[in-house]
Amino acid sequence: MAKVRRDYEVYLVYVESERCDSCGECVKMCPVDVFEMPHKAIPVRPVNCMGCQTCVALCKSKAIVITEI
Ligand code: SF4
Ligand code: SF4
Structure with missing residues (x-):
């Protein structure tokens, strides 16, 4: 499917919670x-x-995982 042209980017932000060890780095940074x-x-x-x-x-x-959508 052709990508829609927009004036902004949209990202899907996914956290695989089984892998997360709650270090807090992403929250901080x-x-x-x-x-x-x-x-x-x-x-x-x-x-x-x-x-x-x-x-x-x-x-x-x-x-x-960050995915541009
Ligand atoms: S940086 Fe730390 S708190 Fe953030 S998703 Fe990864 S393991 Fe979890
Ligand atoms: S650190 Fe950057 S890529 Fe990750 S959620 Fe924040 S803005 Fe998005």
Whole structure:
């Protein structure tokens, strides 16, 4: 399917909760506060995501997947 042209990017933020060890790094380091961590990291504000991949790079558990949609 052809990609829709938009003036903004939209990203899907997925955390595989079985992999998350609750280290809190993504909560601390995401520049736009996508994550909160009541127990495991949850992307509560995915609409903020700008696709920088910082969280993916720092998650030692490889629990986060960012996909441009
Ligand atoms: S950086 Fe990875 S392991 Fe750490 S809280 Fe975030 S998702 Fe979980
Ligand atoms: S890709 Fe960047 S903006 Fe998006 S959730 Fe991860 S750290 Fe935050």
